[in-house]
Amino acid sequence: MNETIKLLKNHRSVRLFEDRALSAEQIEAIVTSAQSAATSSFIQAYSIIGVTDQQKKDKLAELTGGQEYVAKNGHFFVFCADLFRHELIGEIEGKEVLPSLESTEKFMVALIDTALAAQNAAIAAESMGLGICYIGGIRNNLEAVTELLKTPKRVIPLFGMTIGYPMQENDKKQRLPYEHVYHENEYNQDLASYKEQLSIYDEFISDYYNKRTNGKRSDTWSSQMAQMLEKQTRMYMKEFVNKQGFDLK
Amino acid sequence: MNETIKLLKNHRSVRLFEDRALSAEQIEAIVTSAQSAATSSFIQAYSIIGVTDQQKKDKLAELTGGQEYVAKNGHFFVFCADLFRHELIGEIEGKEVLPSLESTEKFMVALIDTALAAQNAAIAAESMGLGICYIGGIRNNLEAVTELLKTPKRVIPLFGMTIGYPMQENDKKQRLPYEHVYHENEYNQDLASYKEQLSIYDEFISDYYNKRTNGKRSDTWSSQMAQMLEKQTRMYMKEFVNKQGFDLK
Structure with a gap:
């Protein structure tokens, strides 16, 4: 590198x-x-x-x-x-x-x-x-x-x-999984794997916040996004x- | 650098x-x-x-x-x-x-x-x-x-x-003049100097094409832009x- x-x-x-x-x-x-x-x-x-x-x-x-x-x-x-x-x-x-x-x-x-x-x-x-x-x-x-x-x-x-x-x-901050963001030849057509990638990432982000805040915060990326996007700004x-x-x- | x-x-x-x-x-x-x-x-x-x-x-x-x-x-x-x-x-x-x-x-x-x-x-x-x-x-x-x-x-x-x-x-390719793109504290309010910067750049670009094409092309940046933008694409x-x-x- x-x-x-x-x-x-x-x-x-x-x-x-x-x-x-x-x-x-x-x-x-x-x-x-x-x-x-x-x-x-x-x-x-x-x-x-x-x-x-x-x-x-x-x-x-x-x-x-x-x-x-x-x-x-x-x-x-x-x-x-x-x-x-x-x-x-x-x-x-x-x-x-x-x-x-x-x-x-x-x-x-x-x-x-x-x-x-x-x-x-x-x-x-x-x-x-x-x-x-x-x-x-x-x-x-x-x-x-x-x-x-x-x-x-x-x-x-x-x-x-x-x-x-x-x-x-x-x-x-760790980004979304590589394979979730990078597609080959066509956008991932398999919704199950797509959702699974999000779950894995959610767990990762939740752990990260948990460790960083000594358990005070453990929200997932999905919940963070949903909360942010619910607000119409x-x-x-x-x-x-x-x-x-x-x-x- | x-x-x-x-x-x-x-x-x-x-x-x-x-x-x-x-x-x-x-x-x-x-x-x-x-x-x-x-x-x-x-x-x-x-x-x-x-x-x-x-x-x-x-x-x-x-x-x-x-x-x-x-x-x-x-x-x-x-x-x-x-x-x-x-x-x-x-x-x-x-x-x-x-x-x-x-x-x-x-x-x-x-x-x-x-x-x-x-x-x-x-x-x-x-x-x-x-x-x-x-x-x-x-x-x-x-x-x-x-x-x-x-x-x-x-x-x-x-x-x-x-x-x-x-x-x-x-x-x-040489970009627009520094002072044309970079403003301090407020956008350049002096239209005369703003236009002058474009003229200087136009001359520069025209010279560049002229030299590069042995005189076959000598359009300015302004004419190039106007021509491109006239087309509705x-x-x-x-x-x-x-x-x-x-x-x-």
């Missing part, structure tokens, strides 16, 4: 950072690594906003539901799906691009492009000994986030990323996304 | 591979690296299908518009957004999860999760000296792709990835996505 694969496999979230800002060189290495990711038909449908203003960081921490590490870290990045420049180009070049920009397909392209870039940023940071945590919590209130970051139409802040010098690392998203010019047509 | 960052920055697509299959160890390293990526609230909303059956690969090459490297490579992966297991868990646990699974928010979560995993796969492969190319072309005809790979409801094949021993690498996507149980509510 080479060093890069070791690094990838060793990923864990970091939510407690030293009070030490990233250097300009580190930020540049992270952003240029992000930009080097593959992009669908060269579309480059994203922007990255680095937040250094402490008042804005405090506000973002509040908006994400009081996640302190959004305010306290080495640097806070916001990754945005971005078709704003493409609308502008349509105007400048005199081409009718709106039906395309407003399609579900281009929404998907922009999300995928942004996520590929972000994952490169995460790996670049981790390769420098920094820790990271994705912050989906900025989607709790995107109206307020877009106002704070002054993002124009056809831009959606998708998630944040806290980066910094780790003071404490989370445990690495961020149900305003469709309306917001539409308003931002992603019509999902 | 460390080795991992060098690797990230050196990414380029590979579309011509030796006739040499990946080993089981390589496939495992790629898939487990993918699984190690961050996942929103531990949801793990994706599956990966490895296609080894040559007939299926030929069919996929045809469906992507005759991309030969989809048929000829070391391994072909299809990355799928997947909430099928979560629906099953809802049933088993007796929780009403459908409104959540059918929300625009969870569609976004599934897409982002899948893309983060895929980018880890790409980097793992490249770290082993292999080349990769994302294949968005599988979205040309997802009806046929889902039939071929027998994916159930609440699963969407998002993109493929050809991996293999490179015989020829594409040029590395994959406009069936909303209907398909809805049919698969991603209602975008």
Whole structure:
């Protein structure tokens, strides 16, 4: 196993950072690594906003539901799906691009492009000994986030990323069984084995929590997922996304 | 610049591979690296299908518009957004999860999760000296792709990835200017500078094509984008996505 694969496999979230800002060189290495990711038909449908203003960081921490590490870290990045420049180009070049920009397909392209870039940023940071945590919590209130970051139409802040010098690392959490996630030639058609894989995983995760909390917690992954998914969260998203010019047509 | 960052920055697509299959160890390293990526609230909303059956690969090459490297490579992966297991868990646990699974928010979560995993796969492969190319072309005809790979409801094949021993690498394409993509504290509010950045980039890209083709091609990035976006492609996507149980509510 080479060093890069070791690094990838060793990923864990970091939510407690030293009070030490990233250097300009580190930020540049992270952003240029992000930009080097593959992009669908060269579309480059994203922007990255680095937040250094402490008042804005405090506000973002509040908006994400009081996640302190959004305010306290080495640097806070916001990754945005971005078709704003493409609308502008349509105007400048005199081409009718709106039906395309407003399609579900281009929404998907922009999300995928942004996520590929972000994952490169995460790996670049981790390769420098920094820790990271994705912050989906900025989607709790995107109206307020877009106002704070002054993002124009056809831009959606998708998630944040806290980066910094780790003071404490989370445990690495075991993922779903390999054979449950990886299928050969066709999706597993045998529902019995599929369910069995989930059971085995549930037992594993339950044991893990049990040991980690000295018996105080022993929920399975399935129960955790069912409980999370029963709650209907961020149900305003469709309306917001539409308003931002992603019509999902 | 460390080795991992060098690797990230050196990414380029590979579309011509030796006739040499990946080993089981390589496939495992790629898939487990993918699984190690961050996942929103531990949801793990994706599956990966490895296609080894040559007939299926030929069919996929045809469906992507005759991309030969989809048929000829070391391994072909299809990355799928997947909430099928979560629906099953809802049933088993007796929780009403459908409104959540059918929300625009969870569609976004599934897409982002899948893309983060895929980018880890790409980097793992490249770290082993292999080349990769994302294949968005599988979205040309997802009806046929889902039939071929027998994916159930609440699963969407998002993109493929050809991996293999490179015989020829594409040029590395210069990305948008750093300051155009990276904003500090707020999105660039100065439209004049924003447009100027695009002009500089356009000139750069035009020069690049000019040199590379001995003057046969000199289009700008803007003209390339406008031309691409004028075409309305994959406009069936909303209907398909809805049919698969991603209602975008």
